[in-house]
Amino acid sequence: MAEFIDLVLLAMLALTALRIIFLKDLFAVVMLFGIYSFLSALIFVNLDAVDVAFTEASVGAGISTVLMLGTLALTGRKEKPSTHSTLLPLFVVLVTGAALIYGTLDMPPFGDPDNPVHQHVAPRYIEESPKEVGLPNMVTSVLASYRGFDTLGETVVVFSALIGVFSLLGVRRKQKKDLDSGLESHRVLHVVAKVIIPLVILFALYVQFHGDFGPGGGFQAGVIAAAAFILYALVFGLPKAFAVVGPKFLQWMAAFGVLLYASVGLYSMYKGGHFLDYNQLAADPVAGQHYGIIIIELGVGFTVFAVMLNIFYAFGSQAERSNVQ
Amino acid sequence: MNFILDYYNYWVVVFLMMAGFYIVISANNLVKKIVGLNVFQTSVFMLYISMGKVTGGTAPIVAEGVTQYSNPLPHVLILTAIVVGVATTAVGLALIVRIKRAYGTVEENEFENKDDAI
Structure with a gap:
């Protein structure tokens, strides 16, 4: 079930990011960015990072959005149509993305307890910190x-x-x-x-x-x-x-x-x-x-x-x- | 199917990262560039938190009857990174406000030839 929620939320996140690219109304862009932050907070909860979700919801969706709106009030809410071609950026992004996707295939599988990241330092924090520091x-x-x-x-x-x-x-x-x-x-x-x-x-x-x-x-x-x-x-x-x-x-x-x-x-x-x-x-x-x-x-x-x-x-x-x- | 589930999170992270990157290099408007940077930044957070997840684990808060916890270290790194991120975003936005005041525009292609105007 958790995997299914993960799939759906990440897909929604990707769609929101895609929409941000094409919108010209900056007010809508900033609002979508607030939604993007809230969605990522939900995903963090689903991935067990409750503290991070808390921070992302209050900082990303709260303060960042307010500051961006404050800037828009001074600079205007319309983005002017771009004059230069979008082909070169698109090409750069596609090549970089393909290289990174190729790189992810070398990553250890998602969620495996034997992953290298869980072998060093973390076991000591998990086992000793409740005794040494005394906090849950x-x-x-x-x-x-x-x-x-x-x-x-x-x-x-x-x-x-x-x-x-x-x-x-x-x-x-x-x-x-x-x-x-x-x-x-x-x-x-x-x-x-x-x-x-x-x-x-x-x-x-x-x-x-x-x-x-x-x-x-x-x-x-x-x-x-x-x-x-x-x-x-x-x-x-x-x-x-x-x-x-x-x-x-x-x-x-x-x-x-x-x-x-x-x-x-x-x-x-x-x-x-x-x-x-x-x-x-x-x-x-x-x-x-x-x-x-x-x-x-x-x-x-x-x-x-x-x-x-x-x-x-x-x-x-x-x-x-x-x-x- | 298992293969997809194993790597789905990382692929979405790459997609978001590239979406943010595309906004940063293609947008003319500086506020939109900052939004792009933030999208990019959040994708990095997502990568770290995905790596910290352990299947069958729970949030790293001690509870009775729980033996498997997710990795707390990425959570700590990202928690502070988020707050530092909003602080740097604020500095970026302040720079944009000053640019608007000096050049009268926040479109990159409009002020690049105006250096001698001030």
Whole structure:
């Protein structure tokens, strides 16, 4: 049955990608891309990657789509007809594709437990991590503890993306009060948003703190919380959202998250261990692992939340500026 | 039939990868190029997660009575890659907004001869 679902979903995914190629209306392209992300999230669930599906659904279908729509508001929604021939790209793609298909025939069969990828490192994570780290969710154990250094690097990359977007766009903090911002006249949206937003934030907190036991963690929680505030900014307008959490505060928050993560590493060095060696954080190594993972997941959550929301602010204030002019 | 089931996932991955690649090299519009890059990126995610799947396995969260888990390592790599992916997409989109402001267009063939206009 799982194979059948896999077949159907992957076929739908391929069709969506095919449609994206030929559509000229960019608004429809972006919407199809949202569908594409949701379909891939479904496939990830079917392939047992629940944590990944969670991230893809909230990031790919949520934040990416909103950012692309924000860009379209500034650049226009129609793609002009292409002038140069499509034969050369088609030829290049067909040749590359044929070579890759030929290459897949050397891959080990899908789903076989004896595949090389399952022989190294992974058995140790699966067998030892519940004892060594003491968490049921192996993905969180590997992400936050075994590969903690890696995750620190990725948090820094997310942080530097914020610096990149800010140096390119910047945020206008002083918005005029009479600016026609948000959806003032949509009473239904106001009421629905006010009901939904607290629930979304509550869910984000659940994902943040339950990530050790079920699917979830700092990355997903940060994005979900940011989505709640983005909904608020879209419905009530940017000036009101700035009054709740301003861009300046979010800049400090993004830096604080990275520093919180790194300081756990430094503290474990101070205690006599290696960088990010959580065993040193408490007398009992397993308890130390728990403390370490909760704190660094919190750091990741802070940074991801602040960066995603601030990037949206940057795009949103650009769009409002161009509306005024 | 078994042969097809063994390789179906990888073939769809190659198809998606090539669809994304085609959009990136053939589209004139920069926003569409970014969508193409994202399609390409998701196909790479799909490849990793397909490799991590074990037939008869379950999600890598310890539960009673389960002996076979799928491989958690690709999940970790891709989870962080998705978040980094959206961060880089945001930088790309910000560049497009600046290009629009400087050249007045986001069609590749329209601004390539305008370098001396600024």
